[in-house]
Amino acid sequence: xxxxxxxxxxxxMNVPDGEWEAVVRDSHAVIRQTKEAGVYVFGGGIDETVPPxxxxxxxxxxxxxxxxxxxxxxxxxxxxxxxxEEAIAxxxxxxxxxxxxxxxxxxxxxxxx
Numbered sequence: 001x002x003x004x005x006x007x008x009x010x011x012x013m014n015v016p017d018g019e020w021e022a023v024v025r026d027s028h029a030v031i032r033q034t035k036e037a038g039v040y041v042f043g044g045g046i047d048e049t050v051p052p053x054x055x056x057x058x059x060x061x062x063x064x065x066x067x068x069x070x071x072x073x074x075x076x077x078x079x080x081x082x083x084x085e086e087a088i089a090x091x092x093x094x095x096x097x098x099x100x101x102x103x104x105x106x107x108x109x110x111x112x113x
Contacts, residue, residue: 003041003107004087007076010048012100019099026097034079034090043077078107 015023034040052065052072065072077094081087084106091102 001080001082002084002087002109003078003080004084004090005076005078005105005107006087006091006094006102007074007105008098008100008102009074010046012074013098015099023097023099027094030090030093030097031077033093034077039079039081039086039090041078041080043075045075046073048073 013023031040031043051063054062054065056062075098079087079090081090087104087106091104095102
C-alpha cells in the first residue's frame with residue numbers, strides 16, 4: 001500500500017461568507033470516514049501565523065523558508081491506500097467537502113522510514 005498526500009494551498013479556499021461552518025462540518029465528516037475506513041495516517045494545516053525558519057546543516061537558523069520557493073501553506077491529509085483509484089476517490093470526497101480542488105501526490109517508499 002502506498003501513502004498519498006492530498007493537499008491544497010490556502011489561496012484555493014475561496015469560501016463565501018456563511019459557508020465556513022458547512023465546510024468545517026463536511027471536511028471533519030470526511031476525515032472521520034477515513035479514520036473509520038482505517039486509511040487515515042495524518043492530517044492538518046500549516047499554521048500560517050508562525051513564520052518558517054530555514055535550518056542549515058551546521059545548525060544555524062535563518063528567518064523564512066527557501067527564498068526561491070513558493071510559500072508552503074494550506075491543508076493536507078495523508079492516507080494509506082491500496083491504489084491510485086482509491087486515492088482519487090478520497091481526494092474527490094475531500095475536494096467536495098473543502099469546496100476546492102485537491103492536489104494528489106504519492107510518497108516514495110523508503111525502507112528506512
